Amino acid sequence: MKKQILVFGIVAGLAFACGGGEKATETVTETAAPEAAAPAPEISLEDKYKDDPIYIKGVEKVKGSDCMTCHMVDRKIIGPSYAEVAAKYENTEENVNMLAQKVIAGGAGVWGEVMMSPHPALSEEDAKDMVRYILLLKK
Numbered sequence: 001m002k003k004q005i006l007v008f009g010i011v012a013g014l015a016f017a018c019g020g021g022e023k024a025t026e027t028v029t030e031t032a033a034p035e036a037a038a039p040a041p042e043i044s045l046e047d048k049y050k051d052d053p054i055y056i057k058g059v060e061k062v063k064g065s066d067c068m069t070c071h072m073v074d075r076k077i078i079g080p081s082y083a084e085v086a087a088k089y090e091n092t093e094e095n096v097n098m099l100a101q102k103v104i105a106g107g108a109g110v111w112g113e114v115m116m117s118p119h120p121a122l123s124e125e126d127a128k129d130m131v132r133y134i135l136l137l138k139k
């Protein structure tokens, strides 16, 4: 610990010296960490919507099913990313119904030849909650 403070003191002293400062080392304290120069990181879609009740309800159901083996929020894997799906469809009751039926029945042809497996065990209500969560994830 002592050594770190000393090194920091020297570095800070040098920086100060280059800038033409005079009483550098006396003002250096252990808590004077340099400000991070990196730009603020982009907010992920998860962070953007994580407090929305629709998100909270939907993400729980999606994680409780097998959706995440084929879908990611922000990147296409086997199926389209949720962000892509959200960008394609307006968040209307009609689309929620249509997509919920598709999740239950499975199918292919909209995004490519790969087929989504059917989910006959899902209730319509659960499928709709999942779709509402997906359509929320607009960038």
Ligand code: HEC
Pocket (backbone or CB within 6 Å): 062, 065, 066, 067, 068, 069, 070, 071, 078, 079, 080, 085, 099, 102, 103, 107, 108, 109, 110, 111, 112, 113, 114, 115, 116, 117, 119, 130, 131, 134
């Ligand atoms: C076996 C992989 C797989 C699983 C598991 C899976 N999906 Fe899919 N999903 C796909 C594929 C592939 C497509 C693209 C289908 C197409 O092109 O019509 C798709 C498309 C979708 C679409 C968009 C449908 C459309 O017509 O645009 C939604 C919404 C969706 N999935 C939600 C879900 C949800 C919710 C679950 C979990 C209950 C789930 N998926 C599980 C592979 C999967």
